[in-house]
Amino acid sequence: MTALGSAILALAWLAAVFVPLEWAYPARALQARLRPGLATDLAFFAGQQLVFGGLVVWVFSLGIALAPTLESLVPLRAAFGRQPVLLQALEAVLLGDLAMYWGHRWQHHSSFLWRFHAVHHSAEQLDFLAAHREHPVDGLYTQLFMNAPALVLGFSPEGMLGLVAFRGLWATFVHANVRVPMGPLAHVLGSPQFHHLHHVCEREVGNYANLAPWLDHLFGTHKSGEGLERALETGALALGLDEPAPRTYLGLLLHPFRRRR
Numbered sequence: 001m002t003a004l005g006s007a008i009l010a011l012a013w014l015a016a017v018f019v020p021l022e023w024a025y026p027a028r029a030l031q032a033r034l035r036p037g038l039a040t041d042l043a044f045f046a047g048q049q050l051v052f053g054g055l056v057v058w059v060f061s062l063g064i065a066l067a068p069t070l071e072s073l074v075p076l077r078a079a080f081g082r083q084p085v086l087l088q089a090l091e092a093v094l095l096g097d098l099a100m101y102w103g104h105r106w107q108h109h110s111s112f113l114w115r116f117h118a119v120h121h122s123a124e125q126l127d128f129l130a131a132h133r134e135h136p137v138d139g140l141y142t143q144l145f146m147n148a149p150a151l152v153l154g155f156s157p158e159g160m161l162g163l164v165a166f167r168g169l170w171a172t173f174v175h176a177n178v179r180v181p182m183g184p185l186a187h188v189l190g191s192p193q194f195h196h197l198h199h200v201c202e203r204e205v206g207n208y209a210n211l212a213p214w215l216d217h218l219f220g221t222h223k224s225g226e227g228l229e230r231a232l233e234t235g236a237l238a239l240g241l242d243e244p245a246p247r248t249y250l251g252l253l254l255h256p257f258r259r260r261r
Contacts, residue, residue, distance in 0.1 A: 007049035018128035018176050027179040027192060028125075028233050035125045037133075043249035045132040052136035056143050080153045088155055092163060095149035097212040103145035104208040105221070107138070114203065115256035116141070122252060124240035126196055131175035135256060171210055179233075187213050193229050194222075200232070201242040 023033075080088060107117040116138040123130040134142075146167060150160050174195035182191050190211050198207035206221040207213070216222035231237035246252050 003050050007046060010049060011045060014128060014172060018172065018178075021180075022127060022177045025178050025180050027177050027196065028235070030235070031125055031127070031177055035127070037123060037125060037247065038129065040247060040249050040252070041123070041129040041133050044134065044252075045129060047136070047249070048132055048134070048139070052139060055136065056140055077152075077154045080155075085156075085159070088153075089159060089163070092150035092153065092155045092159070093211075095153075096146045096163070096167075097209060097215060099149055100142065100146045101209045101212065101215045101219070103141070104210070107141070108204050108208070113138075113141070118241055118243070118245065119252045119255060121199060122241050122245040122247075123199070124238070125177075126175050126192075126199060126239060127177040128172050128175060131172045133252075135253065137256070167211060174210060179229075187217065189213075194224055196232055196239070197223050197228055199239045201238050201240055203242070 080091070083091075107113045116135045119135040120133055120138060123133050143164070147160060147163065150163060155163075170190065174190050174192050176192055178192050180192075182189075186194065190209065190213050194207050194213055194216075195210060198205055206223040207216055208221055209215040213222060228237065232239070246255055
């Protein structure tokens with residue numbers, strides 16, 4: 001199958017899963033289905049699938065090829081490899097979540113990193129497709145932080161691909177225009193309610209953990225509440241950036257490199 005065929009199949013699969021979910025349980029019922037910015041997010045999805053996703057795969061293939069040279073530098077690798085596979089996967093997820101929490105928090109704190117990460121936050125309406133509005137530099141940074149612990153510890157390449165696929169699917173879910181009751185599980189795995197609050201027009205708003213909100217609780221950056229969620233649903237609390245940004249795909253790709261006053 002060609003790259004274009006794979007991209008179309010991936011989009012069709014995501015739409016088949018998330019469009020009925022968004023229509024049946026919308027977080028913002030008044031949000032237009034053909035919303036502003038939809039074409040831009042489709043372009044980002046196509047860019048990821050056809051161009052920049054291959055770059056991420058290439059970087060990780062280099063990392064996997066070089067990983068055996070770390071045997072003498074990382075004494076824990078041998079002990080990690082002797083553990084049951086499920087325990088290895090759990091540890092890889094936990095360490096990746098911890099690394100990504102601080103990596104994500106630094107994206108909001110550092111002016112340089114924010115230039116790239118702001119592209120993701122430029123979406124003024126969220127749904128499953130808006131999850132893919134991500135500058136390729138920002139996407140590579142995110143993938144490295146999330147998967148570096150697994151790579152360093154020697155987690156299997158097949159296992160790493162599984163982690164990448166799971167995290168990608170869950171990232172799509174937490175951006176979706178969905179509100180479903182998750183109970184205590186939302187504080188373990190994350191939820192659209194928590195992550196949508198991360199996208200309000202405030203640069204250091206909190207809720208930095210996409211997959212592990214318990215880390216936000218641990219480090220004092222968790223935000224939630226029926227009032228805040230209701231304000232999001234009614235549009236009283238705006239999503240997006242509090243700074244000007246382009247609205248086109250090419251404009252957003254070039255935006256981090258423009259001189260700031």
